[in-house]
Amino acid sequence: METHEIILVNEMDEEIGTAPKMDAHEKGLLHRAFSVFIFNTAGKLLLQQRADEKYHCGGLWTNTCCSHPMPGEITEQAAARRLYEEMGFQTALQEIFHFTYNSRFENGLTEYEYDHVFAGEYEGPVQPDKKEVKDFRFLHLYKIKKMMEEDPAQFTPWFIIAFPEVENWWMTKYQHLLA
Numbered sequence: 349m350e351t352h353e354i355i356l357v358n359e360m361d362e363e364i365g366t367a368p369k370m371d372a373h374e375k376g377l378l379h380r381a382f383s384v385f386i387f388n389t390a391g392k393l394l395l396q397q398r399a400d401e402k403y404h405c406g407g408l409w410t411n412t413c414c415s416h417p418m419p420g421e422i423t424e425q426a427a428a429r430r431l432y433e434e435m436g437f438q439t440a441l442q443e444i445f446h447f448t449y450n451s452r453f454e455n456g457l458t459e460y461e462y463d464h465v466f467a468g469e470y471e472g473p474v475q476p477d478k479k480e481v482k483d484f485r486f487l488h489l490y491k492i493k494k495m496m497e498e499d500p501a502q503f504t505p506w507f508i509i510a511f512p513e514v515e516n517w518w519m520t521k522y523q524h525l526l527a
Contacts (some may be wrong), residue, residue, distance in 0.1 A: 354416040355380040359448065361462045366419045376450070376458035379416060382427045383506060384441065385467045385514050386412040392486035393514075394474065396435070398504070399482045407482060409495075410504040411514075414463075427466045435484070436475030441466040444517045451505040465510055467517065489515055 353366040357380050372379045386394040396413065400406040413434040417426035424441060432438050444467045450460040476484055487495075496503055496511065 353419050355419055357462050359462075361446070369416065373457040373459065376452070376460045378448070378460045378462060380423065380464070381414065381416050381459075381461035382423055382430075382464040382466060383414040383510055384412045384427050384431050385444075385465065385510075386431070386435075386439065386470050387467065387518070388471055388486055389469065390486075391518065392488050393492060393518075394435070394470070394484060394486050395492070396476065396481045397483040399478070399480055401479070408504045409502055410507045411510065413480075414506070423464050424466065427464070431468075434477055434480045436477070437470060437472060439468045439470040441468045445513050447509060447513070449506055449509050459506065461506070463506060463510070465514065467514070467521075489518060 352369055354369050354372055355363055356365045356367055356372065356377055358364050358378065361380065363380075367375075367377055367379070371377070388394070394412045395409050396411070397409050398406055413431050415426065415430040415434075417423045424443065427441055428438060431441070444465055446462065446464045448462050450458065452458045474484055492511070493515070496508060500508055
């Protein structure tokens with residue numbers, strides 16, 4: 349696990365300090381995070397399967413990428429940086445909502461995050477970092493929803509929480525594809 353510092357926040361996303369990434373996850377400290385959802389022009393979502401070696405949720409399916417901004421880094425810039433580092437491409441991002449969640453994992457770590465959700469559109473090659481990503485695929489939201497209903501344990505907890513709101517946003521943005 350990386351040892352860099354992450355930003356601790358209160359319930360209103362106001363910075364209250366920093367902590368080493370592992371300390372924040374061991375102690376369950378509320379910290380700033382982001383999740384990126386990338387769609388192609390057909391409206392399919394780019395999912396990634398987390399590498400088995402990840403410090404939690406290894407092998408699970410999730411949104412295109414996610415991470416934490418570093419102290420002094422603007423969250424949108426951090427999201428763009430990690431998208432390139434994890435998936436090997438760049439595209440414009442827009443923040444579509446945020447939420448807070450708290451999930452404890454079997455290994456004793458806790459994700460207690462104020463999560464900024466970004467969306468973007470991309471057509472082109474995907475070149476994931478194999479240390480971060482086991483697999484990836486573009487899927488229609490209805491297929492993802494069916495997979496979640498049949499076996500929610502194959503998805504990360506934050507993805508399950510964020511998915512309905514992303515789906516609502518998608519219905520507005522990609523309404524023309526439903527006609």
